[in-house]
Amino acid sequence: MRLVRQSHSNTAKGVRSSAPKGARATLALLAATALATACSAPAAEDVNPAAGQQAAAELRQKQRAHAAAVKRWGLAKAPLPAPSAPAKKPHIDTRDGFEVDDHDGLPPVFTTIPTKDKVVFLTIDDGAEKDPAFLRMMSELKIPYTAFLSDYLVKEDYGYFKKMQAAGVSLNNHTLHHRFMPDLSYGAQKREICGMQDVIEKRYGTRPTLFRPPFGNYNEDTLRAARACGIKAVPLWNEEVFVDHWEYREWDRDLRPGDIVLSHFRGKEDWEGTMPDMVRRFLKLITDKGYAVARLEDYL
Incomplete structure (x- = not known):
């Protein structure tokens, strides 16, 4: 997942927040928790079990086809990659x-x-x-x-x-x-x-x-x-x-x-x-x- 460095503060430099101190602390905690959750979770495009299974199936098919070719052409061993x-x-x-x-x-x-x-x-x-x-x-x-x-x-x-x-x-x-x-x-x-x-x-x-x-x-x-x-x-x-x-x-x-x-x-x-x-x-x-x-x- 590509992370973009950015500020998550509610207070811009030189500008004080009008929210009470306790509220500001709660908001800061919620924002930090949300950021940590977002960074630790896989991107949506990375989670695709069907694609992974299809790739594995295709690899197995290629391996079987190559093994069959090795046998068909009378080789004692498969050529090294x-x-x-x-x-x-x-x-x-x-x-x-x-x-x-x-x-x-x-x-x-x-x-x-x-x-x-x-x-x-x-x-x-x-x-x-x-x-x-x-x-x-x-x-x-x-x-x-x-x-x-x-x-x-x-x-x-x-x-x-x-x-x-x-x-x-x-x-x-x-x-x-x-x-x-x-x-x-x-x-x-x-x-x-x-x-x-x-x-x-x-x-x-x-x-x-x-x-x-x-x-x-x-x-x-x-x-x-x-x-x-x-x-x-x-x-x-x-x-x-x-x-x-x-x-x-x-x-x-x-x-x-x-x-x-x-x-x-x-x-x-x-x-x-x-x-x-x-x-x-x-x-x-x-x-x-x-x-x-x-x-x-x-x-x-």
Whole structure:
């Protein structure tokens, strides 16, 4: 309840009351009692048992739905909830060790986010497989992820990724044709990156600020071209998850807080399994190790 400080005296400064002394004392006591009662009583809008019961019922319903989704998608354990997004975004250094401002303001390249939160970030590249079951699984389990798309694959079904975007997934730049960028001139690299910016803006209404070079390979021209196309950051990855195994960048083959994990839009044509199979492997390992999946954009 919001209290407004105010005077409850019957006597204004410099003005004496004409009421008898005993009456004034009685009035003062009654006024004090009324004020105490008003301050201790809950506000009318705070007393709504029906609303509280409805909120509790809705929470129980969501919990039952999530438990049913965990069982339906074959998970041994429920994924851990991610903490709230940080109020202050972490400072990102480039993977090569130079500060962004020391390198002409080029977008930073990084494989992990500096955070103490026990979270990892799932990113999925290219757009070859368009499995409706994957969309349902990620939506029902409420697992955040970030997509990096290449037009030569996405254009087979722009609508699939529109559904993904409608579910809250950020659609980002992975070039038009997925070419090895260091082999290209600055102009050719710029056409690959800016061209994909144009496609995503036309098809999905937004112009990405995140870019991932194909194969994770880049040179200074790549970063200059990315900056010219409006890119603010270049996330790579520290681990890659497949349908049947994990691969690690670091020697100890382990997760760290803030690690970015890569996977691909792939199915049985390329893997011995499906995208939901990949997600199950991903969630099993990170949940067993006490990690939650957070949204990459919340930390950038």
